[in-house]
Amino acid sequence: MLNHKNCYVLQPSIIRLQRHLPRKETSPDESQIPFKHRSRPFTANFRPRTAKAKKQPEIVGGEDLEKSVETIIARRRKTDSSTTTSSSAFSIPRPLPPSPPARVTTINEEGGDSSTPPFSPILLPPTTTTTTNPEIVFEAASREISQNSGLSPREQFEVMLDIDTSGQIQNPEAPSNDTEADVPQEEEKIVIIPESEREQMEVMLDIDTNAQVQSTENIPSKIETKEELKVIKDSIHSAIKIITPSASIEIHEPSDESFVEEEPTGISSFLTVPSEATSRRSSEIDSEDGRSSIQSRLSFIVQAKLHHYANDLRRRTSQVMEEVIQMDDDALSDDESEAAAAGAQQDQQASLMSLIGFDPDADTQTEISSRRQCFPHHIDPFTCLLPLDLFYIVAGPLAAFRIPRLLKIYAFWEFFDLLDSSFSNPYAIRITRTFCYMIYIIHCNSCVYYMLSAWQAFGQLAYNYKGQWYLNKWVYNNQGNAYIRCFYFTAAVATSTGNNPPPTNVIEFAYMTFSWMMGVFVFALLLGQIRDIVYNANKNAEEFRATMDKALGECKRLELPAHVQEKVRAWFMYTWEQQKTLDESKLVDKLPLKLQTDLALSVHYTTLSKVQLFQDCDRSLLRDLVLKLRPVIFLPGEMVCNKGDVGKEMYIVNQGVLEVVNDEKTKVFATLGEGVAFGEISLLAIGGNNRRTANIRSKGYSTLFVLSKEDLNDVIKDYPEAQILLKKKAKQMLKKDKSKSSKSRKDLRDDLVKISSVSAALPTPRMLSAVAQLLPKESDVAKELHFMMNKSNVKPQRLKRWSTIPDDVSDISDTEFPKQRLSGIHKSRSFDLGDFNNRKNAEN
Numbered sequence: 001m002l003n004h005k006n007c008y009v010l011q012p013s014i015i016r017l018q019r020h021l022p023r024k025e026t027s028p029d030e031s032q033i034p035f036k037h038r039s040r041p042f043t044a045n046f047r048p049r050t051a052k053a054k055k056q057p058e059i060v061g062g063e064d065l066e067k068s069v070e071t072i073i074a075r076r077r078k079t080d081s082s083t084t085t086s087s088s089a090f091s092i093p094r095p096l097p098p099s100p101p102a103r104v105t106t107i108n109e110e111g112g113d114s115s116t117p118p119f120s121p122i123l124l125p126p127t128t129t130t131t132t133n134p135e136i137v138f139e140a141a142s143r144e145i146s147q148n149s150g151l152s153p154r155e156q157f158e159v160m161l162d163i164d165t166s167g168q169i170q171n172p173e174a175p176s177n178d179t180e181a182d183v184p185q186e187e188e189k190i191v192i193i194p195e196s197e198r199e200q201m202e203v204m205l206d207i208d209t210n211a212q213v214q215s216t217e218n219i220p221s222k223i224e225t226k227e228e229l230k231v232i233k234d235s236i237h238s239a240i241k242i243i244t245p246s247a248s249i250e251i252h253e254p255s256d257e258s259f260v261e262e263e264p265t266g267i268s269s270f271l272t273v274p275s276e277a278t279s280r281r282s283s284e285i286d287s288e289d290g291r292s293s294i295q296s297r298l299s300f301i302v303q304a305k306l307h308h309y310a311n312d313l314r315r316r317t318s319q320v321m322e323e324v325i326q327m328d329d330d331a332l333s334d335d336e337s338e339a340a341a342a343g344a345q346q347d348q349q350a351s352l353m354s355l356i357g358f359d360p361d362a363d364t365q366t367e368i369s370s371r372r373q374c375f376p377h378h379i380d381p382f383t384c385l386l387p388l389d390l391f392y393i394v395a396g397p398l399a400a401f402r403i404p405r406l407l408k409i410y411a412f413w414e415f416f417d418l419l420d421s422s423f424s425n426p427y428a429i430r431i432t433r434t435f436c437y438m439i440y441i442i443h444c445n446s447c448v449y450y451m452l453s454a455w456q457a458f459g460q461l462a463y464n465y466k467g468q469w470y471l472n473k474w475v476y477n478n479q480g481n482a483y484i485r486c487f488y489f490t491a492a493v494a495t496s497t498g499n500n501p502p503p504t505n506v507i508e509f510a511y512m513t514f515s516w517m518m519g520v521f522v523f524a525l526l527l528g529q530i531r532d533i534v535y536n537a538n539k540n541a542e543e544f545r546a547t548m549d550k551a552l553g554e555c556k557r558l559e560l561p562a563h564v565q566e567k568v569r570a571w572f573m574y575t576w577e578q579q580k581t582l583d584e585s586k587l588v589d590k591l592p593l594k595l596q597t598d599l600a601l602s603v604h605y606t607t608l609s610k611v612q613l614f615q616d617c618d619r620s621l622l623r624d625l626v627l628k629l630r631p632v633i634f635l636p637g638e639m640v641c642n643k644g645d646v647g648k649e650m651y652i653v654n655q656g657v658l659e660v661v662n663d664e665k666t667k668v669f670a671t672l673g674e675g676v677a678f679g680e681i682s683l684l685a686i687g688g689n690n691r692r693t694a695n696i697r698s699k700g701y702s703t704l705f706v707l708s709k710e711d712l713n714d715v716i717k718d719y720p721e722a723q724i725l726l727k728k729k730a731k732q733m734l735k736k737d738k739s740k741s742s743k744s745r746k747d748l749r750d751d752l753v754k755i756s757s758v759s760a761a762l763p764t765p766r767m768l769s770a771v772a773q774l775l776p777k778e779s780d781v782a783k784e785l786h787f788m789m790n791k792s793n794v795k796p797q798r799l800k801r802w803s804t805i806p807d808d809v810s811d812i813s814d815t816e817f818p819k820q821r822l823s824g825i826h827k828s829r830s831f832d833l834g835d836f837n838n839r840k841n842a843e844n
């Protein structure tokens with residue numbers, strides 16, 4: 001912060017010298033004059049130490065100065081020996097034994113001129129003196145300078161005094177002295193320094209305190225934040241520490257309230273100099289208490305300096321703040337450019353997320369955007385409603401006071417935009433808006449007509465035409481409702497309907513011409529717009545009807561069966577009902593791909609999210625897939641796929657119900673509802689088979705999404721995990737189906753066993769029972785018959801006729817079934833007869 005380039009050093013010798021110099025009597029008036037404006041007999045042109053080596057222009061002769069130096073040394077010796085303080089105008093002062101040598105360093109502000117005081121005087125901490133007797137040092141130094149330095153006598157003199165007299169001599173106010181006799185005078189001039197201690201201090205610090213004080217009065221600084229105050233305060237404290245511990249500066253911290261006050265707090269309001277310091281004048285400077293006087297002067301100077309310092313700090317702080325803000329803006333713009341790249345994605349994500357219900361802020365965002373739509377964001381709506389009407393009281397009713405209401409035109413447009421996007425049929429809204437334009441134009445024109453009529457006199461103006469006097473019928477005759485009459489007149493003129501009264505003068509002719517032109521161009525445009533809107537409203541329906549008629553006409557021409565023609569008609573009707581267009585994809589193919597995806601996702605996501613096959617798949621896979629889906633409509637009873645066909649597509653049920661039926665289409669094995677995917681088994685060739693494994697039929701009208709094999713492969717090739725997952729799921733489904741079907745086979749086998757099981761309790765043939773009854777009971781045959789008949793009444797015994805069929809039979813359609821059955825029956829019968837013979841033999 002500090003510029004050390006212009007570092008001026010004032011050696012302690014000069015300070016000590018000044019202390020012992022006689023003071024010049026200063027007139028009281030002069031002490032009031034700002035120092036820089038006073039005649040300054042001594043301007044200590046302190047130069048950097050490096051400048052000492054530089055050869056200065058010799059103005060005083062070398063030998064003269066040599067003598068002067070010798071004189072000074074001699075006088076000094078003399079003074080020392082007599083141990084008295086010299087009272088002459090010029091004397092070498094004794095160094096102050098007790099006071100530690102101090103070094104005054106003045107740092108100039110960069111670019112500062114002579115009128116501008118140096119930036120900040122900083123007294124460096126006292127340095128320790130290594131030599132105990134300064135006189136010896138002084139003499140040794142003098143000798144050394146005169147013998148070995150090689151400097152001219154004048155320069156030697158300057159070095160001893162540690163000043164640069166060249167500036168002094170160049171001073172136009174100081175008379176130049178070139179002669180030997182003048183040397184002492186010159187010396188005297190050199191040592192004539194400002195009389196007051198204040199001025200001495202000023203010289204020492206190379207500043208002008210009066211100027212400083214004046215400059216501090218002009219400090220326009222404001223402390224606006226507490227942080228700013230803290231920075232300044234800390235800087236001041238550190239500066240005070242550097243300058244002098246004894247400088248009494250009070251820093252009053254403003255209360256917190258001062259920051260909220262409207263009156264800005266200036267630096268000077270909290271940085272105050274003790275009152276005694278400020279009140280003291282030059283008369284007090286000569287007080288005996290020199291130390292305290294110097295301190296107070298120092299405080300004064302320091303205060304002034306600190307004001308300057310604080311001001312500068314503030315300036316720099318605000319600069320830094322501006323830079324930071326600029327940097328923030330830059331960073332923001334960078335971020336914006338980065339965000340722009342991801343913008344589409346962001347927007348898309350937002351909309352996508354909101355559509356699929358993952359974005360909790362979606363509702364809020366929609367609300368905000370709709371609010372923005374309601375109110376024009378660039379015009380404060382309250383500006384339009386400024387109560388300028390109150391000026392009517394003063395100036396009477398003037399239309400000009402209502403002009404701000406025109407600003408509400410944005411609200412009009414945005415209102416209609418909102419309606420346009422809200423209504424399913426926006427055509428009516430658009431027509432209304434166009435109609436509003438027309439009415440507004442007529443309204444404005446009727447106002448002009450009224451003004452012209454009022455200006456010419458309402459229907460009272462008579463005019464002479466070809467020597468005859470007529471009453472002006474063009475102007476409004478001031479009868480009836482003025483607004484309605486004028487509006488009617490204007491509307492009639494603009495649309496050229498009605499019998500318009502002829503204009504009678506130039507103004508009226510101009511008005512009529514303008515109105516007709518407006519009618520021709522503006523109204524023609526507006527009416528044309530309405531025609532377009534109406535045409536577009538029916539355009540889709542007309543196109544659709546034309547296509548359907550064409551298709552049905554072709555069917556008739558080809559003499560297709562009636563039921564086929566009916567199917568075609570039904571398809572057209574259902575498609576129109578569902579989509580209001582023949583080709584949905586046509587509506588969106590002009591949109592960017594991302595937007596298309598968004599749209600498709602928003603429409604189909606509900607269905608897709610239900611598809612079990614895609615349940616655990618990557619979300620981006622769904623995004624890719626969704627664009628490949630094609631909606632297809634199936635009519636009631638229509639077959640979607642047949643068993644054994646080659647599978648080229650898979651389907652997702654969007655709407656409707658489908659059935660898995662047997663080959664005869666008589667039995668329904670399963671029904672498939674919304675969100676069910678099918679046809680993947682053959683598509684993914686699960687089990688190495690690309691044939692359909694079932695017949696699928698549409699129960700009623702149904703809408704399916706079709707995904708071709710190429711599209712699916714195209715998408716999942718980028719998602720190997722999904723590929724594995726899909727196959728796994730399809731296999732699981734197939735396995736489940738197999739297990740289901742094997743269970744049903746087992747049931748079927750049981751049924752068959754049940755059906756084919758032959759009971760031993762065969763019903764006794766009627767003939768046999770009749771014979772048994774006719775035969776005498778005691779006869780053997782009768783007994784045998786009765787035995788047989790009673791046996792049939794016991795619990796039926798199941799024959800193990802199916803024992804030849806293995807339990808794990810997989811094929812129930814056994815062709816040997818009838819043979820086995822017969823042999824089984826035969827076997828069981830033979831068994832029964834054998835048993836009978838054995839028992840008969842035993843009885844015998």
Ligand SMILES: Nc1ncnc2c1ncn2[C@@H]1O[C@@H]2COP(=O)(O)O[C@H]2[C@H]1O
Nearest residue numbers: 647670678679680681682683692693694
């Ligand atoms: N019992 C069933 N329940 C549900 N879907 C089935 C059943 N059997 C077959 N499918 C599906 O019907 C589809 C017919 O074609 P795919 O063989 O390609 O894939 C088949 C399965 O997705």
